[in-house]
Amino acid sequence: MSPSLNPAFDVIVIGSGIGGLVTATQLAAKGAQVLVLESYLIPGGSSGYFERQGYRFDVGASMIFGFGEKGTTNLLTRALDAVNVSQETILDPVQIHYHLPNQLNLKVERVYEKFLQNLIAYFPHEETGIRRFYDECWKVFNCLNSMDLLSLEEPRYLLRTFLQHPLACLGLVKYLPQNVGDVARRYIKDPELLKFIDIECYCWSVVTADMTPMINAGMVFSDRHYGGVHYPKGGVGQIAQKLVAGLEKAGGKIEYQARVTKIITEKGQAVGVQLANGKIYRGQRIVSNATRWDTFTKLLPVEKTPANERKWQQSYEKSPSFLSLHIGVEAAVLPHGTECHHIILEDWQQMTAPAGTLFVSIPTLLDPDLAPEGYHIIHAFTPNWIDDWQGMSPSEYEAKKEAAAWQIIDRLEQIFPGLDAGLDYLEVGTPRTHQRFLGREDGTYGPIPRRKLRGLLSMPFNRTAIPGLYCVGDSTFPGQGLNAVAFSGFACAHRIAVDLGLNNA
Numbered sequence: 001m002s003p004s005l006n007p008a009f010d011v012i013v014i015g016s017g018i019g020g021l022v023t024a025t026q027l028a029a030k031g032a033q034v035l036v037l038e039s040y041l042i043p044g045g046s047s048g049y050f051e052r053q054g055y056r057f058d059v060g061a062s063m064i065f066g067f068g069e070k071g072t073t074n075l076l077t078r079a080l081d082a083v084n085v086s087q088e089t090i091l092d093p094v095q096i097h098y099h100l101p102n103q104l105n106l107k108v109e110r111v112y113e114k115f116l117q118n119l120i121a122y123f124p125h126e127e128t129g130i131r132r133f134y135d136e137c138w139k140v141f142n143c144l145n146s147m148d149l150l151s152l153e154e155p156r157y158l159l160r161t162f163l164q165h166p167l168a169c170l171g172l173v174k175y176l177p178q179n180v181g182d183v184a185r186r187y188i189k190d191p192e193l194l195k196f197i198d199i200e201c202y203c204w205s206v207v208t209a210d211m212t213p214m215i216n217a218g219m220v221f222s223d224r225h226y227g228g229v230h231y232p233k234g235g236v237g238q239i240a241q242k243l244v245a246g247l248e249k250a251g252g253k254i255e256y257q258a259r260v261t262k263i264i265t266e267k268g269q270a271v272g273v274q275l276a277n278g279k280i281y282r283g284q285r286i287v288s289n290a291t292r293w294d295t296f297t298k299l300l301p302v303e304k305t306p307a308n309e310r311k312w313q314q315s316y317e318k319s320p321s322f323l324s325l326h327i328g329v330e331a332a333v334l335p336h337g338t339e340c341h342h343i344i345l346e347d348w349q350q351m352t353a354p355a356g357t358l359f360v361s362i363p364t365l366l367d368p369d370l371a372p373e374g375y376h377i378i379h380a381f382t383p384n385w386i387d388d389w390q391g392m393s394p395s396e397y398e399a400k401k402e403a404a405a406w407q408i409i410d411r412l413e414q415i416f417p418g419l420d421a422g423l424d425y426l427e428v429g430t431p432r433t434h435q436r437f438l439g440r441e442d443g444t445y446g447p448i449p450r451r452k453l454r455g456l457l458s459m460p461f462n463r464t465a466i467p468g469l470y471c472v473g474d475s476t477f478p479g480q481g482l483n484a485v486a487f488s489g490f491a492c493a494h495r496i497a498v499d500l501g502l503n504n505a
């Protein structure tokens with residue numbers, strides 16, 4: 001064996017985002033020899049963290065679904081359980097505090113009826129429509145929450161699930177091609193209320209209701225009141241750290257600073273990977289947790305991009321990335337009773353424009369240990385395209401970052417007066433930062449439809465046209481979100497376990 005050839009693994013996972021780690025832990029728990037290769041220093045990808053001057057900042061995600069205790073949709077709880085690890089979480093009593101145009105100032109309370117009452121108070125003439133719309137989202141959720149969530153590419157699972165839960169399966173078949181906008185307009189007429197439904201979608205799908213799949217909305221709009229939104233004690237980075245601990249307990253391995261530069265194919269089949277340092281690993285199955293754009297244009301030669309991937313790229317494009325402010329601030333700036341998550345928008349016309357909608361997360365309100373005593377963390381971020389940050393000198397880049405940061409701070413001042421004076425720490429990340437540290441082309445948050453599509457019908461599952469190669473993460477069904485990529489991980493591991501003939505597949 002040549003010195004650069006390492007022994008074969010059953011499964012090699014490229015990337016340790018939550019999608020990659022759920023795949024890896026599920027397979028290790030089923031007895032597969034698994035290797036995860038992560039280019040960065042720590043696991044987690046977009047769910048990672050970094051520490052500065054006593055603050056522990058989350059890189060990206062902070063509003064976490066999937067930590068509930070009951071049902072089948074609590075996929076993060078289940079993923080950790082499967083490898084005998086657990087994570088303490090803190091229940092968030094309000095999912096989002098919206099600060100919207102025309103003084104629409106509304107809290108999405110954990111208790112469903114309270115949320116409905118808050119919304120009905122603004123739109124009393126639409127009470128029936130509001131109830132019917134959100135109740136229909138519950139129908140989707142109840143279907144999902146009644147069945148084991150595994151690979152839709154595994155016919156025996158589909159048949160078994162259909163025989164056990166025929167009505168739930170038929171319900172999901174009905175909703176799979178639907179988008180939220182069409183359902184909402186069936187019940188709601190008030191244009192401002194429809195705008196509210198748009199931002200309810202936009203703040204996690206980064207597209208309006210017309211383009212947001214009904215299945216995903218069913219999950220988000222119901223689970224926030226069922227399993228609830230939780231924050232992991234110690235920061236979002238803990239989820240990946242715990243999954244890695246579970247992976248290693250189950251006999252799996254992870255290597256850091258291991259950047260895969262090539263997926264090796266032989267006779268058209270994926271058989272291994274090559275790292276930037278030249279090392280080669282062989283595996284029976286290769287899983288890419290990199291985005292589809294990175295997988296099919298960087299890790300494989302562009303000219304070999306399968307036809308179905310080209311077709312997919314005609315339906316989906318990269319969403320914008322984010323401009324992110326990681327702020328440390330004196331605790332006195334935040335009034336007593338401030339909620340953890342806020343959405344700020346001053347003008348409906350600007351909702352989908354770059355730097356239009358402002359997302360705010362203040363995790364120290366739930367876990368004060370993430371900041372020095374007497375201080376809070378504010379993570380403020382807003383969609384932004386990488387093109388606006390290219391082709392400038394280092395000093396121009398720094399100046400643009402600073403100007404953009406102060407515009408955001410000015411907007412935050414409207415909600416949290418005194419923020420500027422109470423600033424203790426400020427770090428600005430741009431789409432270039434996301435691209436560099438997360439290995440995501442253009443720093444994208446994930447795929448979005450190029451035009452109105454039929455719900456989730458065109459989102460690819462885990463297998464690819466290249467035998468032996470699978471994808472996992474937010475470039476696969478059902479898209480963005482930690483609980484969504486956890487589903488993708490469960491499904492990917494299930495399909496591979498069947499393909500490898502593992503026990504307990």
Ligand SMILES: NC(=O)c1ccc[n+]([C@@H]2O[C@H](COP(=O)([O-])OP(=O)(O)OC[C@H]3O[C@@H](n4cnc5c(N)ncnc54)[C@H](O)[C@@H]3O)[C@@H](O)[C@H]2O)c1
Binds near residue numbers: 381481
């Ligand atoms: N601001 C935000 O809130 C935000 C931003 C982006 C994504 N997200 C969320 O994060 C989740 C994404 O999870 P995911 O599992 O799809 O992936 P991910 O992007 O979080 O993780 C992918 C991992 O793969 C690694 N990687 C990429 N290319 C590699 C290579 N060639 N070799 C080795 N390692 C490589 C990256 O370093 C990263 O750790 C989604 O839920 C999404 O919604 C949130």
Ligand SMILES: CC(C)=CCC/C(C)=C/C=C/C(C)=C/C=C/C(C)=C/C=C/C=C(C)/C=C/C=C(C)/C=C/C=C(\C)CCC=C(C)C
Binds near residue numbers: 096149
């Ligand atoms: C057999 C027959 C006949 C049939 C069959 C049918 C079936 C079975 C079907 C099935 C289906 C399924 C399973 C599906 C699944 C789905 C899922 C799981 C989904 C999920 C989803 C989730 C989601 C979407 C989530 C999301 C979230 C997010 C994204 C979040 C975000 C957040 C952020 C960004 C933040 C914001 C805010 C602030 C800060 C304020």
